[in-house]
Amino acid sequence: MKDKMSQNAGESLTQQAQRAMSRPASNYLEGLNSEQRDAVETLHGPVLVLAGAGTGKTRVLITRIAHILAMGEASSFNILAVTFTNKAALEMKNRVGQLVGGAVEGMPWLGTFHAVCVKILRRHAELVGLKSGFTILDTDDQVRLIKQLLKAGNIDEKRWPARHLASLFDRWKNKGLVPSKVPAGEAHSFANGKGGELYEAYQKRLKELNAVDFGDILLECLRLFQENNDVLKEYQSRFRYILVDEYQDTNVAQYLWLRLLAQGTSNVCCVGDDDQSIYGWRGAEVDNILRFDKDFPGAKVIRLEQNYRSTGHILATASALIDNNTERLGKTLHTNIGEGDKVMLRGCWDDEEEARNISEQIEQLQRDKLNLNDIAILVRASSQMRAIEDRFVTVGLPYRVIGGPRFYERKEIKDAIAYFEVIFNSANDLKFERIINTPKRGLGEASLRPIYHYARAKGIPLVDSARALLDTEELRPAARNSIFKLMDQFDHWGTMAQMMDHTELAQIILDESGYTAMWQNDKSPQAPGRLDNLKELIRFMEEFDSMAGFLEHVSLVMDVDTGNAGERVSLMTLHSAKGLEFDTVFLPGWEEGLFPHQRALDESGKAGLEEERRLAYVGVTRAKRRSTISFAQNRRTHGQWQSAAPSRFIDELPQDHVEVMDSTSYGGYTQSTQPNRFKARENVAKDMYSEPRWNKGARSGKRTVTTIDGQARQIKKVHKSDFALGERIFHQKFGYGAITAIEGDKLTIDFEKAGEKRVVESFVEKT
DNA sequence: GGGCGTTGCGTTTTT
DNA sequence: CGCAACGCCC
Numbered sequence: 017m018k019d020k021m022s023q024n025a026g027e028s029l030t031q032q033a034q035r036a037m038s039r040p041a042s043n044y045l046e047g048l049n050s051e052q053r054d055a056v057e058t059l060h061g062p063v064l065v066l067a068g069a070g071t072g073k074t075r076v077l078i079t080r081i082a083h084i085l086a087m088g089e090a091s092s093f094n095i096l097a098v099t100f101t102n103k104a105a106l107e108m109k110n111r112v113g114q115l116v117g118g119a120v121e122g123m124p125w126l127g128t129f130h131a132v133c134v135k136i137l138r139r140h141a142e143l144v145g146l147k148s149g150f151t152i153l154d155t156d157d158q159v160r161l162i163k164q165l166l167k168a169g170n171i172d173e174k175r176w177p178a179r180h181l182a183s184l185f186d187r188w189k190n191k192g193l194v195p196s197k198v199p200a201g202e203a204h205s206f207a208n209g210k211g212g213e214l215y216e217a218y219q220k221r222l223k224e225l226n227a228v229d230f231g232d233i234l235l236e237c238l239r240l241f242q243e244n245n246d247v248l249k250e251y252q253s254r255f256r257y258i259l260v261d262e263y264q265d266t267n268v269a270q271y272l273w274l275r276l277l278a279q280g281t282s283n284v285c286c287v288g289d290d291d292q293s294i295y296g297w298r299g300a301e302v303d304n305i306l307r308f309d310k311d312f313p314g315a316k317v318i319r320l321e322q323n324y325r326s327t328g329h330i331l332a333t334a335s336a337l338i339d340n341n342t343e344r345l346g347k348t349l350h351t352n353i354g355e356g357d358k359v360m361l362r363g364c365w366d367d368e369e370e371a372r373n374i375s376e377q378i379e380q381l382q383r384d385k386l387n388l389n390d391i392a393i394l395v396r397a398s399s400q401m402r403a404i405e406d407r408f409v410t411v412g413l414p415y416r417v418i419g420g421p422r423f424y425e426r427k428e429i430k431d432a433i434a435y436f437e438v439i440f441n442s443a444n445d446l447k448f449e450r451i452i453n454t455p456k457r458g459l460g461e462a463s464l465r466p467i468y469h470y471a472r473a474k475g476i477p478l479v480d481s482a483r484a485l486l487d488t489e490e491l492r493p494a495a496r497n498s499i500f501k502l503m504d505q506f507d508h509w510g511t512m513a514q515m516m517d518h519t520e521l522a523q524i525i526l527d528e529s530g531y532t533a534m535w536q537n538d539k540s541p542q543a544p545g546r547l548d549n550l551k552e553l554i555r556f557m558e559e560f561d562s563m564a565g566f567l568e569h570v571s572l573v574m575d576v577d578t579g580n581a582g583e584r585v586s587l588m589t590l591h592s593a594k595g596l597e598f599d600t601v602f603l604p605g606w607e608e609g610l611f612p613h614q615r616a617l618d619e620s621g622k623a624g625l626e627e628e629r630r631l632a633y634v635g636v637t638r639a640k641r642r643s644t645i646s647f648a649q650n651r652r653t654h655g656q657w658q659s660a661a662p663s664r665f666i667d668e669l670p671q672d673h674v675e676v677m678d679s680t681s682y683g684g685y686t687q688s689t690q691p692n693r694f695k696a697r698e699n700v701a702k703d704m705y706s707e708p709r710w711n712k713g714a715r716s717g718k719r720t721v722t723t724i725d726g727q728a729r730q731i732k733k734v735h736k737s738d739f740a741l742g743e744r745i746f747h748q749k750f751g752y753g754a755i756t757a758i759e760g761d762k763l764t765i766d767f768e769k770a771g772e773k774r775v776v777e778s779f780v781e782k783t
Numbered sequence: 784g785g786g787c788g789t790t791g792c793g794t795t796t797t798t
Numbered sequence: 799c800g801c802a803a804c805g806c807c808c
Contacts, residue, residue, distance in 0.1 A: 100797070100798080101797065101798080102797090102798085128797085128798065129798080130797085130798045131798090152798090154798095174804090230797080230798050231798090233798075234798090265797095294795080295795085295796075295797085297794085297795065297796090298795085298796065298797075396794075396795075397793095397794050397795070398794080398795085399793080399794085419796080422796095422797095453784090456784080456785080458784065459784090460784045460785085461784090462784080463784090571798095572798070573798085589794085589795065589796090590795080591794090591795050591796065592795090592796080610794090613794055613795080614794095615794060615795095616794075616795085631795080652799080653793085653799095654792085654793060654799065654800090655799030655800075656799080784808105785807105785808090786806105786807095786808085787805105787806090787807090787808100788804105788805090788806085788807095789803105789804085789805085789806095790802100790803090790804080790805095791801105791802095791803090791804100792800105792801090792802090792803105793799105793800095793801095
């Protein structure tokens, strides 16, 4: 995305900083506490800023940059500042810009690890066996390539799935291991000892395709530095100040990369929180942050412990929880916001009741005029979302799911981009394979075989091979005709590309290729959404000057900011909540097996448990003022009803800071229609909590008829419906259906796919 | 080559 | 139980 910030042309960031400094009102150090100030002002030597949740970590980072510039210590292009996500990088750019006066282009080396490494690699591509215009493969491309290798090696794809090998490669790359360095034992663990060979073959194939996968971006950049001392020296002297965000998330390759660069300057500042390390399962090494002072001798460790986010009880609860971890550096957070409300704890009969309780509590907050945007529900696993979503749909509570499949990961977006990519870079075989038969052109495996064969024999891209075979009888007449038409279209679009705007061209390609029509003819409930996404893609492309610029952006930035308007409750996993904050946070599903997740315990033992506990810590510390933890005794998983004990984390909660709630009433709000059958176990949580080991006290209440649904609390006022009985409608979640009953603004709909559901009118669209 | 039925699997996710 | 991926059959 282009930065559309206003800029003062011709003025360097440093000059702007100095100008900003000279204005007395804009003293950027104002308002920092003494530790933050220390972290900003200790410019020389290695610094580890242990920044607890909500202690102003990002502020320190950006102020430090401003300070370096203002002191005239270095120019903006001498500062390397790396983050993990594009979101974090963008936020830093914007905030540095604001603080210093607006120039974002002035920080050329502020970006994600990957963005920075790509930039470096493009300059020195030949040194690692690539050409500067190399393409970046996404996971699909990667798997497609590996499948080909497995087939070529006659390896049973059933027993040795390509995805598994892909993750193995990834793990090696995360550790900074090139094929020759992979320990023999590990290399042999796949396909009876073929793992190592396959890795080598895969890397070789990538070079032939002039491509890198995500792991390579770091690995090859690391190799570039290791094998070319002059290049390394150049960057060592360039980067006089190094800043790293979320250091607890770095993997081995990133650590090695940083350490090499840091040998040029000792001015390394890493910011992170060992208590928030929750990505161990994808290669992050908590150990990197735990042994920082050994890796960087003479390191100064600064603890930020003043929390500006949460009230006392919330912070005390989080602290007590995380205190059960042994592998941590240790911090004591404090707040001066006040004690606030206690953390609430509620035991529920099952996940439906849990969802119902959450929705009722939210409705009460709504009556108290709390904005829905300030409320979040954080779950351990997305399977928990179903019950909650169902409930919200029933009562008409607007919500948004954060995370899930990201924009660029959607099939239709990947397909569209593959078309553009093939037009602009015809040598991109993997993208060509993706769209050759999408939409269906009668070009299946059999038809394509000669094309592959010829391409491999001649060492040419698939497109060229296809074109060449048009002059022969190799292909079946139908296939030949089909390919002829497609190649003709490719030529046509290639010509158009010279003459028109890239967005216009994109539209034409999607229409003429039949791709748009494919989804228009698709009757699945997702199809209209996919067409919308394609429109959104075209709209988004307008922000770029050219197709080439757009494609480069897309390969690295896997997400796009979907401006979600309207007041909505946020629903997301604990993982995607890291870094966010909300006034009120619900934490459902604290049950043994789910949270901590059984699999984390089985696969990683104590380390796994501690990571789960950090996840709990992250969850609790998202709340500014109110937090409700809950657990259900029964939950439907894989279609089976299963009962579970409350999480051990609940035992670890500090009693003085937690208040046990009744399950079915909240804040004096008790529905008069509440059936009495619930009274019997209303105090489940309360009783258990007072028992010695209260998680042992899970009593086997008998299963009652479950639902008291929204019907009891229907809005009685007369409501004129815009819909008619029998009318066909579309619903975002359930797809198409026909209206079978209307009561006020509640509709009962017989969905084609999802069966009969009661939904609220505002969620339904006319077709 | 495409459609349909069967089988297997089921935590978290960024670049 | 629900979905996705694969394989078989038309």
